[in-house]
Amino acid sequence: MAAAVEDYVLATYLLHGNVNYHKKAHDIAIGLTVGTWTELTKEQQQKMMQHKGKVFDIHEIDSEPRKAFITIGYPITNMTPDLPSILTTVFGKLSMDGQIKLMDLELPDSFIAQFPGPRFxxxxxxxxxxxxxxxxxxxxxxxxxxxxxxxxxxxxxxxxxxxxxxxxxxxxxxxxxxxxxxxxxxxxxxxxxxxxxxxxxxxxxxxxxxxxxxxxxxxxxxxxxxxxxxxxxxxxxxxxxxxxxxxxxxxxxxxxxxxxxxxxxxxxxxxxxxxxxxxxxxxxxxxxxxxxxxxxxxxxxxxxxxxxxxxxxxxxxxxxxxxxxxxxxxxxxxxxxxxxxxxxxxxxxxxxxxxxxxxxxxxxxxxxxxxxxxxxxxxxxxxxxxxxxxxxxxxxxxxxxxxxxx
Amino acid sequence: MAAAVEDYVLATYLLHGNVNYHKKAHDIAIGLTVGTWTELTKEQQQKMMQHKGKVFDIHEIDSEPRKAFITIGYPITNMTPDLPSILTTVFGKLSMDGQIKLMDLELPDSFIAQFPGPRFxxxxxxxxxxxxxxxxxxxxxxxxxxxxxxxxxxxxxxxxxxxxxxxxxxxxxxxxxxxxxxxxxxxxxxxxxxxxxxxxxxxxxxxxxxxxxxxxxxxxxxxxxxxxxxxxxxxxxxxxxxxxxxxxxxxxxxxxxxxxxxxxxxxxxxxxxxxxxxxxxxxxxxxxxxxxxxxxxxxxxxxxxxxxxxxxxxxxxxxxxxxxxxxxxxxxxxxxxxxxxxxxxxxxxxxxxxxxxxxxxxxxxxxxxxxxxxxxxxxxxxxxxxxxxxxxxxxxxxxxxxxxxx
Structure with missing residues (x-):
């Protein structure tokens, strides 16, 4: 049962520093959603799949010092449709984890529709x-x-x-x-x-x-x-x-x-x-x-x-x-x-x-x-x-x- | 009628960059309180004195690039005893004004007493x-x-x-x-x-x-x-x-x-x-x-x-x-x-x-x-x-x- 992009809040970050961006992206996707993955049984994995974060993109920039843009998808089922929930999920603990800047968020339509937007x-x-x-x-x-x-x-x-x-x-x-x-x-x-x-x-x-x-x-x-x-x-x-x-x-x-x-x-x-x-x-x-x-x-x-x-x-x-x-x-x-x-x-x-x-x-x-x-x-x-x-x-x-x- | 230190919230900032720190400190003290000063009449100045910000300290660090700590006093009469009011006053517009970091705040006793503090x-x-x-x-x-x-x-x-x-x-x-x-x-x-x-x-x-x-x-x-x-x-x-x-x-x-x-x-x-x-x-x-x-x-x-x-x-x-x-x-x-x-x-x-x-x-x-x-x-x-x-x-x-x- 593959999750579709509509099921995720996509967060794009700019990372700096001498780290393995693929490993970092993977750690974020798991650590800020289900916590662990490889230790779970097949049955547990099946149950947790809908809550598991997903790496959508890793784009390393050819620069000195090194930097990369990474995009992580967080299942909307882990959140409520409000900014405190979204920001805590995508940039709560992570905001304190080294050189990382939250560059962009994309909400699926089902989530956007639950925000009021401007009345006038x-x-x-x-x-x-x-x-x-x-x-x-x-x-x-x-x-x-x-x-x-x-x-x-x-x-x-x-x-x-x-x-x-x-x-x-x-x-x-x-x-x-x-x-x-x-x-x-x-x-x-x-x-x-x-x-x-x-x-x-x-x-x-x-x-x-x-x-x-x-x-x-x-x-x-x-x-x-x-x-x-x-x-x-x-x-x-x-x-x-x-x-x-x-x-x-x-x-x-x-x-x-x-x-x-x-x-x-x-x-x-x-x-x-x-x-x-x-x-x-x-x-x-x-x-x-x-x-x-x-x-x-x-x-x-x-x-x-x-x-x-x-x-x-x-x-x-x-x-x-x-x-x-x-x-x-x-x-x-x-x-x-x-x-x-x-x-x-x-x-x-x-x-x-x-x-x-x-x-x-x-x-x-x-x-x-x-x-x-x-x-x-x-x-x-x-x-x-x-x-x-x-x-x-x-x-x-x-x-x-x-x-x-x- | 000299204002006492108990009448001010003291905010200390770290400034970077090639600016005149004395002028900058003065501009902050006036700009974020009464807006203008020298253009006011003597009578207006007397009335506004209680609302006027004050430069308490300027401490330039001997470093390259240049930096300085400055401390500005904001009259408590301009604020209400809550964090949104204090932060808007001392670091609202100013937060967007170049290389500036809010390092410390000191509240006078009369203000601290109006915050709840921990119950337990x-x-x-x-x-x-x-x-x-x-x-x-x-x-x-x-x-x-x-x-x-x-x-x-x-x-x-x-x-x-x-x-x-x-x-x-x-x-x-x-x-x-x-x-x-x-x-x-x-x-x-x-x-x-x-x-x-x-x-x-x-x-x-x-x-x-x-x-x-x-x-x-x-x-x-x-x-x-x-x-x-x-x-x-x-x-x-x-x-x-x-x-x-x-x-x-x-x-x-x-x-x-x-x-x-x-x-x-x-x-x-x-x-x-x-x-x-x-x-x-x-x-x-x-x-x-x-x-x-x-x-x-x-x-x-x-x-x-x-x-x-x-x-x-x-x-x-x-x-x-x-x-x-x-x-x-x-x-x-x-x-x-x-x-x-x-x-x-x-x-x-x-x-x-x-x-x-x-x-x-x-x-x-x-x-x-x-x-x-x-x-x-x-x-x-x-x-x-x-x-x-x-x-x-x-x-x-x-x-x-x-x-x-x-």
Whole structure:
């Protein structure tokens, strides 16, 4: 009774070091599933076959020092369809076993189908905003810590007056009392309604969801009940499974924005950890992030361009179970970078700026306008310099930051 | 109004690379707290002072390539007393900002006091077992996946017949239906009661707590209600905060054993991630692990000895808020290693063996006995060779694995 590939979670690892990769692959496949094999009787082997791991591929790279990619299949019957179970199985003990990095995971359809995926995704977020034809624009509060609600409200109004589609809390903004969060939501969402009444423009406000992990679901429901239009979650510090549970809860019917905070503790090493495209692309989408922030290839917080594009590809590729999600390549983004961002990521992207909006010489409203005009320029095939002739905000932004050549 | 050190969480980082460490430290202290400083008015500065980060130390190492340790203080008023808040603040965005590793955290007393710490710790676990004078012995199921309850029961009986103090599930054992877990608990705890009635010997069975993170608290309460004597948790895959919440729940009144699965994705790199002594020592104890498994310096899954000892030191050092917790240095442990383990870790340790018990030529019961005799030898100042004259089990174990020189 041969097992089919649909019965396995496939994990691909990068190994370094002077080891026998065939023996290592075999040891992993047995050690992390049935424990032993050759010592079992024929009868026991027959019974255990469905639980036994399998080496799918060994690909040694001709390099110095030596390295190899190996792919191991773990029977899905050994796991439950959730990230803690999968990660414990494929990279629990193994993560501590020398120079080994988890590069990729492939789940069979039957397993993928049990993950929620994004509820809204690109299409759903666009529908909420009524914006279909261009990249979205998001603004981050320049500062949240220490500001009163009145001050936050002022900052909020400046940002939305410039035409942004989304505004997010700073991810380091921890509010002790959920009642204060509710007050903030009510105030910002009131501003959103006012703006919509005045101009028809819709905005989503991503409020930082914090607190004991055991209370996040209730808090999220309460915030949504009080009118929150979007939630921000620091996925890694809270744990991957809570994103899964929030995303699958029918009462939490607003988009979820995933922040990559702490993920840099996991992905940058060549020898250890988990590859960024898996961590911030595939896994975020399985677990249900509608929008995922991650380091752009342009800013001070950088990531190799190849990885940054691969994350976007994992978030946006067609698949039959999960809708497509928005990549939000962040850090170091100013209006003059929009042509490059558009060339690299296309239309289905969220342009996310903090300093590039707040640092505009005429303030955040002008900063947001400069971005909107830059986006209008690239989506209508014009150069920023040409468009700046009719946009004093963009003109000033170009004077300050320049235009990055595409 | 100068801020005192008690007002800060101190984070120490190791930085690599050709950067200006003074500027970098300053940028971190400002950027991850108040955002900007010199642009603020005097009045704004006064208001923001309590939220402003502070550079506490910069210590450049004379090395090639260049590196430095820097210590930044983050005002506790910016955070809530939980690990997601602290980690997001001190290593959220920063984790993605080049070659930087989080080496240590120091929490002020006011913050530490708000973490649960271990409920039982060394003393509590010893009280439950009635064993005070020697290192404890734990056995791991050789295999759990694919076994029926009857088979698991047989394996369990073999292990406890040899005199082990604790038995733990394999951490990769994921049981879909909590009712099956309850059946397992009932069976193993029945064996524990039988053994105690026969011989007075008490045993703790650490059952693997799995499932959606949002259901772990309820499941844990149910398992405890059904008689579970100990819980095993894969802390990193589920998230650090759930350990905190389980440990502080008064209804979950059994010891919690923390498994380090997936932590190897975080600690081994010299340039990135989080140092093992912080991650598996300090943080596990704050969050409430009574016993923490981590790689011993002896086995195939190794860790530098210095780190392994430092973890033990963090778990066991006296502090006024949290009781001392058990280190469980694991992997590659066989009876002949007990003298070395005892020399390195002393009495307050759990000797944990899988292959070293199950691989005994006369089976798991003899394997456990060999360990108990090895422990009796070292705690009474005798050599294993001498003690083996009266212990055929230890004799056989020495024949198979030898004795590691101390």
């Amino acid at each position: 995704g690109i299409k759903g977020v666009r529908n909420l905003l009524g914006v279909n034809e261009r990249p979205l624009l998001m603004s981050i509060f320049k500062q949240c810590i220490g500001l009163s609600l009145v001050e936050l409200d002022e900052e909020y109004q400046k940002q939305i007056a410039g035409g942004v589609d989304l505004v997010k809390d700073d991810e380091i903004f921890f509010t002790r009392d959920p009642n204060d969060v509710v007050q903030r939501i009510k105030q910002m969402e009131k501003r959103n309604r006012e703006l919509q009444e005045q101009s028809g423009k819709k905005v989503l406000y991503a409020v930082n969801l914090t607190g004991p992990v055991t209370e996040l679901t209730e808090r999220a429901k309460r915030y949504v009940g009080e009118g929150a239009s979007c939630l921000l979650l620091n996925v890694f510090p809270y744990g991957l499974d809570i994103l899964h549970r929030l995303a699958q809860d029918p009462d939490i019917n607003v988009p979820i924005m995933a922040h990559p905070s702490f993920s840099g503790a996991l992905y940058p090493s060549a020898e250890f950890g988990v590859a960024a495209p898996l961590l911030l692309g595939k896994i975020m989408r399985w677990a249900g992030a509608d929008m995922t922030l991650y380091p752009s290839p342009y800013g001070s917080v950088t990531m190799p361009k190849e990885d940054s594009l691969k994350i976007a590809s994992h978030l946006r590729s067609a698949n039959k179970y999960h809708v497509r999600a928005f990549p939000v390549p962040s850090a170091g983004v100013y209006p003059g970078l929009v042509p490059l961002l558009y060339r690299d990521f296309g239309n289905e992207v969220i342009v996310n700026a903090g300093g590039g909006i707040h640092g505009h010489p005429q303030g955040a409203t002008a900063g947001a306008k400069a971005f909107i005009h830059a986006i209008e320029a690239v989506t209508t095939g014009r150069s920023l310099e040409e468009y700046a002739l009719q946009s004093p905000e963009l003109y000033t932004a170009i004077q300050k930051w320049g235009v990055k050549a595409t | 710790g060394i003393k509590g676990v010893r009280n439950l077992l009635g064993v005070n004078e020697r290192p404890l012995l734990m056995s791991i199921f050789k295999q759990c996946i694919g076994l029926s309850l009857v088979e698991l029961d047989e394996e369990y009986q073999k292990q406890i017949a040899g005199g082990v103090d604790l038995v733990k599930d394999d951490e990769i054992f994921f049981t879909r239906d909590p009712n099956d877990v309850v059946q397992r608990i009932k069976q193993m705890e029945k064996r524990n009661r039988e053994l105690q009635e026969q011989s007075g010997k008490k045993v703790l069975y650490a059952v693997n707590l799995t499932g959606p993170v949002t259901e772990l608290t309820e499941r844990a309460k149910r398992y405890v209600g059904e008689g579970a004597s100990c819980l095993l948790l894969n802390v990193f895959p589920y998230g650090l905060d759930i350990l905190h919440r389980l440990a502080q729940d008064p209804d979950i009144n059994v010891p919690i054993m923390a498994h380090p699965s997936f932590s190897g994705a975080l600690y081994p790199s010299a340039e990135f991630g989080v140092a093992a002594p912080l991650l598996l020592g300090k943080i596990m104890r704050w969050a409430g692990a009574d016993m923490t498994l981590y790689p011993s310096p002896y086995g195939s899954v190794t860790m530098p000895k210095e780190d392994s000892l430092k973890i033990a030191s963090h778990l066991r050092s006296a502090n006024k808020y949290h009781v001392r917790a058990f280190p469980v240095p694991s992997a590659g442990v066989y009876p002949g290693l007990v003298p070395l383990l005892y020399r390195d870790f002393g009495n307050e340790v759990i000797v944990n063996a899988g292959g070293g018990i199950h691989g005994h030529p006369q089976g798991a019961t003899a394997g456990a006995k060999a360990f108990i005799h090895a422990i009796e030898a070292v705690t009474t100042g005798r050599s294993l060779e001498e003690y083996a004259l009266q212990s055929p089990e230890l004799y056989t174990a020495i024949q198979k694995w030898g004795v590691k020189a101390t």
